[in-house]
Amino acid sequence: MYFKIVVCIFLFLLRIQIVNAQKALDTVETNLGPIILFSNKTWSYYNKNAFNGIMNMRLHKIMTDEQSAGFSQKWNNDVCFSTKNDLSKLKDTIWLCVTDENHSEFVMPVPGIVTSRYGFRSGRNHNGIDLDLETGDTVVSAFSGKVRYSKYNDGGFGNLVIVRHYNGLETFYAHLSKLLVHPDQDVKAGEPIGLGGNTGHSFGSHLHFEVRFYDSPMNPEEIINFDRKNVKSENLFVHKGLFKAGAKPSTTHDDNFVSEKPEEVVQTPKPPVAIKPQTKYYRIKSGDTLTEIADRNNITVSKLCQLNGIKPSSVLIPGKSLRVK
Numbered sequence: 001m002y003f004k005i006v007v008c009i010f011l012f013l014l015r016i017q018i019v020n021a022q023k024a025l026d027t028v029e030t031n032l033g034p035i036i037l038f039s040n041k042t043w044s045y046y047n048k049n050a051f052n053g054i055m056n057m058r059l060h061k062i063m064t065d066e067q068s069a070g071f072s073q074k075w076n077n078d079v080c081f082s083t084k085n086d087l088s089k090l091k092d093t094i095w096l097c098v099t100d101e102n103h104s105e106f107v108m109p110v111p112g113i114v115t116s117r118y119g120f121r122s123g124r125n126h127n128g129i130d131l132d133l134e135t136g137d138t139v140v141s142a143f144s145g146k147v148r149y150s151k152y153n154d155g156g157f158g159n160l161v162i163v164r165h166y167n168g169l170e171t172f173y174a175h176l177s178k179l180l181v182h183p184d185q186d187v188k189a190g191e192p193i194g195l196g197g198n199t200g201h202s203f204g205s206h207l208h209f210e211v212r213f214y215d216s217p218m219n220p221e222e223i224i225n226f227d228r229k230n231v232k233s234e235n236l237f238v239h240k241g242l243f244k245a246g247a248k249p250s251t252t253h254d255d256n257f258v259s260e261k262p263e264e265v266v267q268t269p270k271p272p273v274a275i276k277p278q279t280k281y282y283r284i285k286s287g288d289t290l291t292e293i294a295d296r297n298n299i300t301v302s303k304l305c306q307l308n309g310i311k312p313s314s315v316l317i318p319g320k321s322l323r324v325k
């Protein structure tokens, strides 16, 4: 029996505290992110050490609690997987608010159709979902959050942006042609984070989109309806079953959700092939009468009328066809 823990997502107000005795003169954008220039001619990364990676304190407490979960999560701008957690060992069911009053928005990262789903593919696990795009198309953040990673990844992702969200999830945007954000940057849902491309292990332009919870991937279709381009539900019940390799999205009470047909659906047996009655038509010629046509085709006038939904008094129009068998 699962011990259910209800987690409500509260906005964790990020307070940037620059602990430095020197007077900050200016902030300057660099290719490594914004830096602060101090009056003593030193500089430091803006916000670099002020953020501990915790977007949602209540959730984080539950996830790191030794009794209930015992997982960890780091804030690392240099590696794409910040921590190794095996969420298939999660003991409890955790209620996540995917969207809430403070962070209500979800925006599709790109409008393109799904070209490859989550699950086993070519003997490997495809940990995300592929969405069609053209190189140069704008890719936006699905939810509001903070950029954890934004650089080229030589493990196959190519140019990769990872955003950690207030709802406790991280989303991955891979194969980008251009990065538009830097680590530690706050982004809103729908804010451009990169341009679509074909970098890394990719054959043809597309967005490889992953949804991860404490570094473990889950089927993005668990939370997003890619046909309707919205979230399936405001709530997500996170349990260990979501992290089984190749897990299909669970069923939902949302009537609007259109899922792939589950494999276990019993196929209704096909009806035996019906023997089609042979049909035959006669094209009416000028001067024809129903009696003549019926005689010529060995049926009665009433049968002829019944087959064609006409009356014995109906006017016959030359060129039209009558069913005679």
Ligand SMILES: [Zn+2]
Pocket (backbone or CB within 6 Å): 116, 126, 128, 129, 130, 207, 208, 209
């Ligand atoms: Zn992919």
